[in-house]
Amino acid sequence: MTRRHFALIAIVLMSATLIAACGGAPSTTAPTTAPAQQPATAPAPEGRKFTIGISNPFISSEYRTQMIQSLIEVNKEYKDLGITNELVIESADTDVAGQIQQLQNLINKGVDAILVNPSDVNGLNDTLQEAINKGIIVISVDQELNTPGVYNVGIDQKEWAKISARWLAEKLGGQGNIVLIEGFPGHPANVARMEGVEEVLKEYPNIKVLGRETGKWDEATGQQVMSNFLASFPNLDGYWTQDGMAIGAMQAVMAANPQKWPVLVGEGRCQFLQLWDQRLKEDPNFETIAVANPPGVSPTGLRIAVNMLQGKQVDKSKLGGANGLSFIIPVPVIVTKENFQEVFTTVCKDKPATYLLDGIMTDEEVQQFFVK
Amino acid sequence: MKQTRWQQATYRHPYLFALLLLVIAFTANALLQPNLLEPTTLNSNMRVFLPLILVTIGQAIVMIGGGIDISVGSIVSVVNALLATQIGLSGDLSTAGVMMGVALFVGMGAGALNGLLIAYVRLQPIITTFATSFIYAGLALFILPNPGGGAPSRLTAFYRETIILWLPLAFYIIALLLFIWAIMRRTRYGRYLYAVGGKAEAAYETGAPVRAVQFSTYVISGLMAALGGIAMTLLTGSGNAQVGDPLTLSSITAAVIGGTPLSGGAGGITGPIIGAVILGLIRNIISFAGVATWWQTFVNAAIIVLALAMPGIIRLVRRRRG
Numbered sequence: 001m002t003r004r005h006f007a008l009i010a011i012v013l014m015s016a017t018l019i020a021a022c023g024g025a026p027s028t029t030a031p032t033t034a035p036a037q038q039p040a041t042a043p044a045p046e047g048r049k050f051t052i053g054i055s056n057p058f059i060s061s062e063y064r065t066q067m068i069q070s071l072i073e074v075n076k077e078y079k080d081l082g083i084t085n086e087l088v089i090e091s092a093d094t095d096v097a098g099q100i101q102q103l104q105n106l107i108n109k110g111v112d113a114i115l116v117n118p119s120d121v122n123g124l125n126d127t128l129q130e131a132i133n134k135g136i137i138v139i140s141v142d143q144e145l146n147t148p149g150v151y152n153v154g155i156d157q158k159e160w161a162k163i164s165a166r167w168l169a170e171k172l173g174g175q176g177n178i179v180l181i182e183g184f185p186g187h188p189a190n191v192a193r194m195e196g197v198e199e200v201l202k203e204y205p206n207i208k209v210l211g212r213e214t215g216k217w218d219e220a221t222g223q224q225v226m227s228n229f230l231a232s233f234p235n236l237d238g239y240w241t242q243d244g245m246a247i248g249a250m251q252a253v254m255a256a257n258p259q260k261w262p263v264l265v266g267e268g269r270c271q272f273l274q275l276w277d278q279r280l281k282e283d284p285n286f287e288t289i290a291v292a293n294p295p296g297v298s299p300t301g302l303r304i305a306v307n308m309l310q311g312k313q314v315d316k317s318k319l320g321g322a323n324g325l326s327f328i329i330p331v332p333v334i335v336t337k338e339n340f341q342e343v344f345t346t347v348c349k350d351k352p353a354t355y356l357l358d359g360i361m362t363d364e365e366v367q368q369f370f371v372k
Numbered sequence: 373m374k375q376t377r378w379q380q381a382t383y384r385h386p387y388l389f390a391l392l393l394l395v396i397a398f399t400a401n402a403l404l405q406p407n408l409l410e411p412t413t414l415n416s417n418m419r420v421f422l423p424l425i426l427v428t429i430g431q432a433i434v435m436i437g438g439g440i441d442i443s444v445g446s447i448v449s450v451v452n453a454l455l456a457t458q459i460g461l462s463g464d465l466s467t468a469g470v471m472m473g474v475a476l477f478v479g480m481g482a483g484a485l486n487g488l489l490i491a492y493v494r495l496q497p498i499i500t501t502f503a504t505s506f507i508y509a510g511l512a513l514f515i516l517p518n519p520g521g522g523a524p525s526r527l528t529a530f531y532r533e534t535i536i537l538w539l540p541l542a543f544y545i546i547a548l549l550l551f552i553w554a555i556m557r558r559t560r561y562g563r564y565l566y567a568v569g570g571k572a573e574a575a576y577e578t579g580a581p582v583r584a585v586q587f588s589t590y591v592i593s594g595l596m597a598a599l600g601g602i603a604m605t606l607l608t609g610s611g612n613a614q615v616g617d618p619l620t621l622s623s624i625t626a627a628v629i630g631g632t633p634l635s636g637g638a639g640g641i642t643g644p645i646i647g648a649v650i651l652g653l654i655r656n657i658i659s660f661a662g663v664a665t666w667w668q669t670f671v672n673a674a675i676i677v678l679a680l681a682m683p684g685i686i687r688l689v690r691r692r693r694g
Contacts, residue, residue, distance in 0.1 A: 059669060068665055072665075089665045090659055091665050091668060092655075092658075092668045092669050092672065093669060094618070094655075095615065095617070095618040095619075096604075096608050096612065096615055097420050097423060097424070097604065097607060097608070098420075098618075098655065100420055100607065100608070101417075101420045101652070101655060101656070102659070104416045104417070104420070105656060105659040105660065108405065108407065108413060108416075109660075120519055120608065120610060120612050120615075121519050121520065121610070122519065122520065122521075122522055122608070122609065122610030122611075123519075123608035123609070123610040123612060123615070124608075125609055125610065126525065126528055126529075126532060126608075126609050185517070185518075186517055186518035186519065188519075191518070
């Protein structure tokens with residue numbers, strides 16, 4: 001028994017030593033980081049193409065699908081101009097350790113810039129720091145990281161939530177009973193959004209929050225939670241919810257069809273606009289609001305990365321965030337009754353129901369963040 | 373006869389197939405990623421694989437003893453939450469040492485609860501550990517409701533960057549564990565373990581302390597999960613109450629790829645260790661082979677299914693030929 005195991009240990013150690021010895025020799029003299037350091041230390045020589053990598057740890061959502069798709073499209077623009085190479089995509093459902101592996105693989109492939117949609121607020125710090133040390137530009141898209149040296153590109157989640165919360169409060173005339181359906185408690189985006197909602201509601205002391213529950217950013221859960229709320233509070237005056245859950249919540253209201261419909265907020269997705277349209281046929285006075293949460297912030301981030309790689313200086317006065325490294329992207333579309341028909345009949349016309357209302361900055365628009 | 377020789381060989385060395393798979397996966401990975409063999413690259417891979425390797429060893433021992441442990445991922449989360457909150461980003465090394473010791477006891481305690489319910493109250497392992505997994509997951513969330521906390525970078529750097537004689541730290545840890553296992557395997561306890569997992573009634577009749585052995589496997593599993601949690605904390609340098617979740621199923625998959633049957637009484641820890649490394653290498657291969665984005669998850673799962681089915685396929689082919 002033991003002999004075999006000892007033999008195995010010996011084999012493992014021996015082969016590993018052998019492997020290490022074979023591969024180890026050159027690394028002592030030639031730093032493997034050399035190619036990646038070029039863009040940061042010196043302006044890129046003419047004709048040198050940049051490689052950009054994306055690390056995405058979550059694939060089961062339309063947001064992420066649309067994000068990857070538009071990243072490929074935007075990169076193709078630069079590729080056709082001979083500025084970038086093929087986009088290197090690391091995208092799979094995975095955990096923090098798995099995303100660390102994704103990032104290590106990107107570093108290993110010698111990319112010049114990494115776009116990362118982080119699965120954890122701090123768990124990637126050391127790995128991202130390693131990338132930065134190798135001269136790689138690291139941009140966190142969609143979600144803000146407070147890691148020194150990491151740039152952020154995304155919307156202001158708090159302000160985003162305030163838009164629909166304020167609309168709701170004004171629609172209610174500053175009084176009434178409402179419920180809140182939130183995303184994952186503790187998730188940074190959700191925390192920021194709920195802070196925004198609370199700030200708005202503080203200005204309207206006559207609006208009472210009867211209940212607050214999580215819909216886990218999931219349509220079905222949102223529907224279930226809303227059904228429960230409608231059963232407990234038949235005279236509900238309104239509710240606030242967000243991304244992914246608004247469709248489910250509205251479907252719950254449609255199913256219950258109460259005498260008096262609560263004032264409700266929606267989400268920037270074509271499927272929601274379809275429900276809106278459906279409801280308008282029954283009640284021409286129906287109105288709601290849909291604020292886009294654009295997956296396009298990632299391709300915008302790619303444009304920013306390309307411009308930085310080309311040696312342009314970032315205008316730090318235009319940046320915000322805790323470290324002053326955040327590019328804040330304005331919300332591209334807000335749908336209200338004024339522009340509903342227009343958006344519904346044009347943008348959503350030839351798009352699948354799952355399409356999220358989006359906006360990608362052009363290369364020209366991105367120039368506002370750089371020193372002229 | 374060839375047929376019996378292969379069967380005998382795989383019976384005696386349950387890790388043989390996994391080893392073959394490892395050679396294939398490693399070769400494929402090395403061809404696609406030439407610098408895989410450099411110490412720094414080897415290290416960056418092994419430090420990511422180590423948490424799963426540690427958890428898988430515990431899982432394999434439970435499986436050899438005829439059980440299964442669905443709660444390992446949650447135990448990792450509890451340990452991670454505990455360390456991240458108690459040590460903190462600016463914590464000193466002595467606190468860290470004490471808390472890691474505490475973490476090991478927490479892991480063993482969680483394992484002991486599992487063992488108590490399964491071996492002495494005689495509840496079904498799969499249901500029991502599934503239920504306790506929620507207790508531990510809830511505990512982790514209670515300790516650390518929002519992701520945060522962490523470990524000082526001096527400490528994480530030790531885990532992330534230690535390379536001794538061209539070999540990453542993980543190799544020495546694995547070698548040490550294999551050494552301990554080799555000794556344990558020889559003792560009376562080692563023989564009881566396989567007897568209990570193979571046929572508990574028969575083991576009981578021959579006087580083996582069945583319950584105590586079953587109980588012990590869960591304590592070991594809890595201990596290994598705690599070690600996995602420590603490794604995970606040092607890898608990420610941060611706390612997240614859900615960090616361990618994906619490790620549960622991966623540890624079972626790795627153990628099975630490593631030749632540990634779900635029916636118990638056979639296998640070892642060598643195969644499962646290899647199994648865990650293979651799971652990691654597959655992700656690398658997909659990454660470096662440039663598999664199209666939308667196919668990555670599919671290809672990953674397909675390779676795992678193939679790896680799981682391969683021993684059966686080989687047996688089938690050999691029987692046909694024989």
